[in-house]
Amino acid sequence: MTWKTAHRSFYYHNAPEPEDPVLIHAETALLCIDVQNYGMELHEDPSERVRWAPFHERMRVTVIPRLQALQQRFRENGLDVLHARIACQLEDGRDRSLSQKMPGWNNLLMPKDSPGSQIIPELAPAPGEIVVTKTTDSALTGTNLRLLLSNMGIRTLIVTGIYTDQCVSSTVRSLADESFQVILLEDCCAAGTDALHEQELAIINMIYCHVMSSEELVGLMGLA
Template sequence: MNWKTAFRSFYYENAEAPDDIVLSPAQTALLVIDIQNTYLETPDDPAEAERWQPFFERMNGTVIPNTAKLLDWAREKGIEVMFARIACQTEDGRDRSLSQKKPGFNYLLLPKDRADSQIVDALTPRGDEIAVTKTTDSVLTGTNLRLMLHNIGITDVIVAGIFTDQCVSSTVRSLCDESFGVVVVEDCCAAATDDLHRRELEIINMIYCHVVSSEEAMSFVK
């Protein structure tokens, strides 16, 4: 793919190609969102397990390996590495936002110390890398990440994680509204289906972020 022409929505079909992106390591953060054990668990129901199989294949075959490479690259370049995960402070989840208390897929009860709420082993934070917990979709809404980014001097954020059409999209929009430059790494993200993934990337691309491949993202830092 070529990030300057890919994932164009109706609004930007005929827009000029954007300028080249140049990222300064000292002012750039890599944010990995919600790649947690709970989302890699195979449902007990065989039909439901089959329905989610393409997602599991993308996560295990593409998103997690590519995100691991992106993390290694960011650490080597001196880019600030940050993580967010969904986790509540209480055992009964009374501190959750309304979206996580409603019945259905978004119902989440993930106490912060439970194994299924943890970031997957392949992407475990290292040293003093910042990891925040939230009970919201947007990381900025549910944590003090905004303040930390400003305190560290970050101006641009590279985003990876799940789900493209939910927490990733909400976070990207919040970051853009706060005037951060945002790059979303397409092959380090996933939605429940490839169709949802691609449609959401078209919606947010060029307006709230630039959608790129992991190889392209790594080329932006010289």
């Protein structure tokens, strides 16, 4: 099974296979979302550490090394690598959107200079790469990313990062609504559980984006 038939929801079960996307190098950028220290910290509570163990294993074994390799391929081929991170400008977080203030797990208070808000060293921006700071789930609606992409002539975004069912999905939908071509790399993303990850891939595939693997993307783009 290839990207053309995988990750299909009820709505697209019998849909014809899509054509290969046209991926013009000068108009294509890699967007890495929220792979920050806070997401990779181990829980102090032993039961929570066990509960999140599959996520951390997926990140260390699959997502981080494959995204790291893809970043390098983009850089070597002169393509843009962009980064987005959750961080508030004010220490008390009053500038956060409602989605970042709701009680519970998503209530993230991460001032922009705090250790938890920094992108992990393995995927850190190279000198000169753009980093947008957001106080919303979507990297598009919460920053000036839309303007930057327009100025740069970018029409296709290769989306990666965490969490598949939250900030990644919100960004994908926002980009699609703005008529960007979006490709989501399933092996460069993760959710809290594999079930949530797979469910969200099916929900957004073929309407808001094309879901494929990093290997399939490299082949389509001819990245040496």
